[in-house]
Amino acid sequence: MQSGERIVINGRDYRLGSILSTSAGSYGQVWAATDPTGRAVALKFINTDAMSQADTSLHGHWHAHLEREIVFLAGLNAAQSRHVVTLLDHGRVNDQPVLVLERLQANLGQWLAQQRRNGAPPPDLACILDWAEQILDGLEVIHRAGFVYRDLKFSNILVGEQGALLKLADFGSLKRQDGDSTRSCMGTPATMAPEQALPARQGADGCEYVVDYRADYYALGLLLFTLLTEQSTTTAQRRLGQLLALHGQEGARQHRDQLGGLTGDERELLRRATEFWTVPARPEQEHGGAALLLTDLLDR
Structure with a gap:
């Protein structure tokens, strides 16, 4: 595919622009495009470059990930798509x-990086709490549909209305929230919860991972930590990456107790970032679930 190419979907002509997102390990490749009326849209295709480098027996996974995303998104109404x-x-x-x-x-x-280049101040606490509430709303839609997201990160959150609106995107990593284990290690290493990277057990058929909705809230906690402190990640998350590099997934599982929680310095950074915010007696009455999540983060 190339810029300017005509793509026909259900009898409608779309014109490709530039590639919006792709990565070597990604199942999808997203292109900017225009529809027959000239409206700006995005077209998501299978990442054929990545698929071609995998064993042909695995090519069905690429199809399955996009088809799962279609099933999920097609089942939402306008309110759920807010x-x-x-x-x-x-x-x-x-x-x-x-x-x-x-x-x-x-x-x-991308939006935050552009704001910094433009000399804008970083988002304040009220803005961060509002963003967290919007992300929680999106996660609730996913969880109510019976799925775990498994890939919450900055690049999967889209920005509209000059920063006032956030929307979750890229649902190729969805997993059914049915309590069953999975043999797939899915997610982005820098933002995934430990249970996504460390198998619960290993048998003759390989590793098994037990992941539920709590992994999504863990990822949101990491995102909030970065927004509030301007630190790229936590010490525990860096240690997870180090353990995986040193011991592999099964070996790292044996050292899980070394991960720990927030360090004293990290808790102090959070305290300073929120020192002018008074935690209400009932946090859910102020900023709803976002306040509860932030209160929990401060207590760690």
């Missing part, structure tokens, strides 16, 4: 699934 990216259409091109999605300004990581 903080989840909207699926406008979907179809097949060259016998592969393709999604037509609304296009917003940028992802949150």
Whole structure:
């Protein structure tokens, strides 16, 4: 595919612009495009470059991830899509699934970087709490649909309305919230919960991971820590990466007790970032679940 190419989906012509997002390990590749009316949209295809480097027996996984995303997004109504990216259409091109999605300004990581380049101050506590509440709303939609997100990070949060609106995107890592274990290690190492990276057990058939909705709240806690302290991650999260590099997944599982929680310095950074915020007697009455989550983070 290339810029300017014509893509036909369900009889509608779309014109490709530039690539918006892709990575070597990603199942999907997202392109900017325009629909027949000239409206800006995003087209999500299978990442054929990554798929071609995998064993042919695994190619079905690439199809399955995008098809799972279509099923989830197609089942949402307008209210549920307030903080989840909207699926406008979907179809097949060259016998592969393709999604037509609304296009917003940028992802949150890109938007924050642009704000810094423009000399804007970092987001204040009220803004961060509002963002957290919007993300929690999006996560609730995912969880109520019976899924675990497993990949909450800055690049999967889209920004609209000049920073006033956030929407979750990229649902290729969805897992059914049915209590069953999985043999797949899914997520982004820098932002995944320990249970996503460290198998609960290992048998003759390989590793088994037990992951539920709490992994999504762990990822949101990491995101809040970064927004509040301007630190890239926590010491515990860096230690998780080090253990995986040194011992591999099964070996790192034996050293899980070394992860720990927030250090004293990290708790002090959080205290300073929130020192002018008075925790209400009932946090849920102020900023709802976001206040409860932040209160829990401060107590760690």
